[in-house]
Amino acid sequence: MADKVTIEVVGRVAELANLELTQAESVEMVRDLNSILDYVAQLSELDTSQVEPLAQVTELMHTGKGRLREDALAPSLERAAVLSQAPETDGAFFKVPKVIER
Numbered sequence: 001m002a003d004k005v006t007i008e009v010v011g012r013v014a015e016l017a018n019l020e021l022t023q024a025e026s027v028e029m030v031r032d033l034n035s036i037l038d039y040v041a042q043l044s045e046l047d048t049s050q051v052e053p054l055a056q057v058t059e060l061m062h063t064g065k066g067r068l069r070e071d072a073l074a075p076s077l078e079r080a081a082v083l084s085q086a087p088e089t090d091g092a093f094f095k096v097p098k099v100i101e102r
Contacts, residue, residue: 005033 010029014021021029079092088095
């Protein structure tokens with residue numbers, strides 16, 4: 001199969017996602033993405049003519065073909081106990097470092 005994803009495509013997507021990929025990472029990404037597309041192509045070869053289409057898996061719940069657990073109230077964790085495990089808090093919330101630099 002010919003490659004569907006090229007190094008140029010990976011470069012453009014990385015640019016749009018504000019990612020800095022090394023050349024080795026870009027080559028690996030091309031390989032991985034093409035592998036995923038090959039797998040999807042295999043899936044599209046499956047005969048699904050006898051499978052009823054679904055817009056969402058939860059539709060199975062209405063037909064009785066699926067089952068979810070019952071909703072049940074359960075006690076939450078105590079805020080003080082949870083916050084005591086955090087590296088940094090303001091007394092009510094977790095404090096986390098800024099991760100997006102623009």
